Amino acid sequence: MTEPKTDNAMTFAEPIAETCAGSGKSDCKHGRGENGCDDCKVRLFSVCGALEASELDELDRISQVKNFPAKTMLFDQGALAGSVFNVTEGIVRLYKSLPDGRRQIVGFALPGDFLGLALMDRYGVAAEAVTNVKVCRFARPAFLNYVDGKPHLLRRLHEFAGHELSLAQDQMLLLGRRTAEEKVAAFLLNLQTRYGRIGAMSVNVPLPMSRQDIADYLGLTIETVSRTLTKLAKEKVVVVVPDGVRLLSTDRLDQLAAA
Amino acid sequence: MTEPKTDNAMTFAEPIAETCAGSGKSDCKHGRGENGCDDCKVRLFSVCGALEASELDELDRISQVKNFPAKTMLFDQGALAGSVFNVTEGIVRLYKSLPDGRRQIVGFALPGDFLGLALMDRYGVAAEAVTNVKVCRFARPAFLNYVDGKPHLLRRLHEFAGHELSLAQDQMLLLGRRTAEEKVAAFLLNLQTRYGRIGAMSVNVPLPMSRQDIADYLGLTIETVSRTLTKLAKEKVVVVVPDGVRLLSTDRLDQLAAA
DNA sequence: CGCCGTCTTTGACACAGGTCAATGCCGGAA
DNA sequence: TTCCGGCATTGACCTGTGTCAAAGACGGCG
Incomplete structure (x- = not known):
């Protein structure tokens, strides 16, 4: 279990707004690399295919780039959901906490992931930057208006959302029924896959988050x-290498993860 | 952990179709008790408010009542998602399994709950009737057509769906960070609340599911x-009473659950 | 009525993983 | 360069929960 943090007077981030210069050039071709449109501020994996070029432009127009330094909070659990975020750089941890400080990380958001897509009026989890994070922010009303x-x-x-739910259910199975070794193996494989999707496919899996974060994610x-x-x-x-892990036997890990 | 079931050659239910006589009367007033429209086959809590009377009629028309005897399977994990279900009577368990038979129940569906609403092409979990179950079934194409x-x-x-996700995340916190006593306390309170919403509010909480089910739900x-x-x-x-529990001190339970 | 199968409870014991504590490692500040 | 503070690792030990086994409790059925 997580020991109550002495440092839990977590500062609420005052993000630095950027003027988005550079991505403002209007000769954007909306080239769809595996990162979505390369020129745009947003990085859409999942939703990308559903959008026309003109819609992407519009989406881009209502967005605003923001930076969050490592360890700052994007939003708190239960706070009014004022924004929808698209992570473009860095890693975000999403978590719930018990009053005594025990913490469960319910997910890590990587570049391309959305936060606050549930479109409920309050955030169900808190979100903190693990590394320095760059996001694309949409004001909720504008986004709602765009979506309608x-x-x-x-x-x-x-x-x-259905996919998210499915992932959450997988994580329940992991938390409730897997051993420590199975949990860690599954975590590493999972991360490898996700990194693969954003280009850095390799047996080298970066672990920018702390051991405490991993523990709070795996229930250990x-x-x-x-x-x-x-x-x-x-x-x-x-x-084990600095800030990461090199996978020698993915087969063995698969076996351990018992997918 | 769940011991591998000897009886895992679970029969795939061949549900008994009914002709829906009785609910076919067209003078339905769509009275909106807390159970949704009392005359209709469906029991809509969550979605009800969003529907006009005429739409409810239409929804009712594309639906079909089916019965599943206790312990039969409504659908299996990974099966083609051919139907959307609305539970009207009885309890359904939703679960994921590991190849070695360990099982994690990700939720119990009570009357009023929907199954397969994610609208993905395959079911992400298996669903089995705990008690005898009556459902309202919608063929996926018809439902999709209706929704579009x-x-x-x-x-x-x-x-x-966002609400579902939030519940799943609560369950992750429970599975990863709570003690056995906290888990059980939270489970009982949770069930009490849910029963309350379908009318049977009382300190008597029925537990129609087996201890094994509860264990597989709580990761114990x-x-x-x-x-x-x-x-x-x-x-x-x-x-502890036959098939249930009477709550003497909800306060103490709240305290234990450490919500 | 008694038998039998299934589920639940209870006890004795084992062990995976938690707790506590010491040491190591590393990067930034002075 | 050394000091310092924050992780990460490692070891020794402990305990909550799992495992194994036996004994109720209960309902269905002959």
């Missing part, structure tokens, strides 16, 4: 995460 | 569930 009257997009959003303690990683390293399944 | 062109409904559905073993219940009974927090 685009049933295909609404539909897409709904499918997307920091010591158990550390020990498990060491054990996997001793068994030549992984190599 | 009703943006307000689509919107509502999306909000509903059957023995731990049993012991915890016994402990709560010794402390005069609850009384």
Whole structure:
């Protein structure tokens, strides 16, 4: 369990707004690399296919780039949901907390991921920048207005929500029924896959988040995460490197994860 | 952990179709008790407010009442999602399984709840009748067709999905960070609340599901569930009765659940 | 009525993972 | 360069929960 943080007077970030110079050039071709439109501020993976070039332009126009330094909060659990975010750089942790400080990280948002898409009036989880983070922010009213009257997009959003739910259910299975070793193995494979989707496919899996974060994501303690990683390293399944892990035997990990 | 079931050759239910006599009377007033329209086959809590009377009629028309005896399967994990269900009577368990038989129940569906609303092409979880179950079934194409062109409904559905996600995240917190006693306390309170919403508000909480089901829902073993219940009974927090529990001190439970 | 199968409870014991504490590692400040 | 503070690792030990086994409780059925 997480020990109550002494440093829990977490500052609410005052993000630095940028003028979005550079992405303002209007000769944008909306080239659809695997990162979505390369010129645009937003990085759409999942929703991209549902959008016309003109719609992408419009979406881009109502957006605003913001930076959040590492460890600052994008929004707090239960706060009025004023914005929808699209992460473009860095990693965000999403979590719920118990009054005594125990914390459960329900997910890490990587570049391309959306936050606040549920479109409920309050955020159900808190979001903090793990690394320095760049996001594309949409004011809720503008986004709602944009979405309304685009049933295909609404539909897409709904499918997307269904996918999120499915992932959450996978995580329940992991939290409720898997051993520490299985949890860590599944986590590493999962991260590898997700990094693969944003270009950095490799056996080198960066772990920008702390051991505490990993522990709070997997329902373990920091010591158990550390020990498990060491054990996997001793068994030549992984190599622990600064800020990451190199996967030696994905097969073995698959086996351990017992997907 | 769940021991591998010897009886896992679970039969795929061949539901008995009914002719829906009785609810076919067309003088339905669509009286909106807390159960939705009392005359209709469907029992809509969450989505109800978004529908006009005429739309409810239409929805009712494309629906079909089916019965599933206890322990039969409504659909399997990964199966083609051919139907959307609205539970009208009984309880359904939704779960994911590991290849070795370990099982995680991700939720219990009570009357009024929808199954398969994610509208993805495959079910992400399996669904089994805990008790005898009566559902209102919509063929996917008909339901999709019905939903399309009703943006307000689509919107509502999306909000509903967001709510589901939020519940799933609460469950992650429970699974990852709570003790056995906290889990059981939270479970009982949660059930009480949900029963309250469908009319049977009382300190008597029916537990139609087995101890194994509760264990698989809370990430515990059957023995731990049993012991915890016994402990709560010794402390005069609850009384264990046949197929249920009477809550003596909701306050104490709240305190234990540490919401 | 008694038998039997299934579920639940209870007890004794084991162990995965938590707790506590010491040490190591590293990067930034002076 | 050294000091310092914040992680991460490692070890020793403990405990909550799992495992195994036996004994009720209960309902269906002959």
